[in-house]
Amino acid sequence: MGSGFGGLFAAKALRGAKADVTLISGTTYHLFEPLLYQVASGILSEGEVAPPIREILKNRRDIDVRLGWVTDVDVAGKMVVVNYPDGRDRSVPYDSLIVAAGAQNSYFGNEQFAVHAPSLKNIDDALELRSRIFHAFEMADLEEDPEARRRWLTFVLIGAGPTGVEMAGQIAELAHRALRGQYRNADLREAQIILIDAVDRVLPAFAPSLSEKAKKKLTKLGVDVRLNTRVVDVDATGVEVKTADGGQRIEANTKIWAAGVAAPSLSTRIAEATGAETDRAGRILVEPDLTVPGHPEIFVVGDMAGSDLPGVAQVAMQGGRYAAKTVKKRLAGKTDIKPFKYFDKGNMATISRFSAVADLGKLHFGGFLGWLLWLVIHLFYLIGFKNKITTLLHWMVSFLGRGRSERITTVQQMNARNALNTLGKR
Structure with a gap:
């Protein structure tokens, strides 16, 4: 379950x-999430x-790929209920179930x-945000009222983890470097990028x-970093925050949420069906071999598994491989199955072009060296030779020059998510 x-x-x-392997996914693609901000x-x-x-x-004739959303699990009957895009529900049988449905924002x-x-x-989120960001610059150029223009040129990012830091750095690059001189009436140097977190x-x-x-x-790039600051309200034109000194309102038309994740609702349903416990984020507490207690045929890997491990791609990759190898050993009649052991390859985050931080255990790298490590490792894990080549070319255009090759945006992209939510669809 899941194509992450x-x-x-x-x-x-x-x-x-x-x-026989059945892969059930709610999307037709595999998302390389670490580069989604780009x-x-x-x-x-x-x-x-x-x-x-x-x-x-x-080339995998043994895999049946199905587009749909798993909505329920019949533990006794060893079936999962899948809701297909046409609205119909179908039951899919299993002998072993690997649950890797990821996480959702909290x-x-x-x-x-x-x-x-x-x-x-x-x-969908990335295309919407791209539309909102570039639309804000266009509206700032059209706006004659200084206060209204200031709201369009103020970007608030809520959450100072990797996503918030990377997005803040990129918006600062857009405003202060990549788009400089392209707008006649708006001085993008006046753009305010505010990064907020309660930590x-x-x-x-x-x-x-x-x-x-x-x-x-970030500060050197012009990002206003505000820590120990809690967001208490968000509306169309601003954000209400609270600090030890009291409350404040920040006027801003563009806000981005990057403050936390939680397990999807499916996690609760599986926990109810199996009797498993969940942690505060709704993740299923698993055994050392990543199985659900009392159900050795059900594995939970990645962001849905409740453990002390970080919610990063490497945990999901290694967990998925481990679960598959365990299934293969069982099919071969082997019983010498060791508990899952995570090999920590470290954390990385970019701040701007030529600048990143890499936390590789006892080794810490920052600046240009950290950025080179980030570039090589992400290019290595990106799937598909064609994607590696085109990504490298786009990086050269963006990092060595000032071009942004993917600036096409539409009003439909900006409004589609809320419209779909209003209709009650996914």
Whole structure:
């Protein structure tokens, strides 16, 4: 279940197994989420970070790829209920079930914020944010009222983790470098990029020294970093925040939510069906071998698994591979199955062109060296030779020059998500 890092790497690792494999996904593509912010900021196209699943697995005759959303699990009957795009429900049987449905953004009980502060978790989000960002620059150029123009040129990012930091850096690059001189009436140098978080440092999952380097670089780029600041309300024209000194309103038309994730609703349904416990984020607490307690045939990997491991791609990749290898060992009659052991390859985050931070265990890199490591590693893990080449070319255009090759936006992209939510559709 799922075509993200966990699901795809599990499916690929099942090559050679004496089994029929069914891959169920709510999208037709595999999303390379670490580069999603570059789609939102006009560097890459959606196709470069989201290759089609069927193309990736075109040589795997043992895999049946199905487009649909798993809505329920019949544990006793070993069936999953899949809702297909035409609205029909179908039951799909299983002997072993690998659950890798990822995570969704958490607004911490304030779901109404999503209307005015979209998150960045999928291609639809990225295209919407790209439209909102470039639309803000266009509206600033048209606006004659200085106060209204200031609202269009103020961007608020809520959450100082990797997504918030990377988006803040890219919007600063757009306003202060890439788009400089392209607008007659709006001086983009006046753009305010404000990064807000309730924690006391940016990139809290990284080493403190790297957090400090990242903050200094952001400040140098013109980003206003406001820590120990909690968002209490979001509306169409601004954000209400609260600090130790009291409350304040920030007038801004463009807001981006990057403050946290939670398990999808499917996690709750599986927990109810299996009797498993969940953590505060709704993730299923699993055994050391990533199985659901009392149900060795059900594996939960990646962001849906409740553990002390970070919510990064490597955890899902390694978990998916481990679950697949365990299934293959069982089919071969082997019982010497060791618990899952995660090999931490570190964390990385970009701040701007030629600047990134890399936390690789005891080794910490920042600046240009950190950026080179980031570039090589992300290019290595990007799926598809064609995608690697086109991504590298777009990086050269954007990083060595000032071009943004993916600036096409539409009003439909900007408004479609809210329209679909109003209609009650996915």
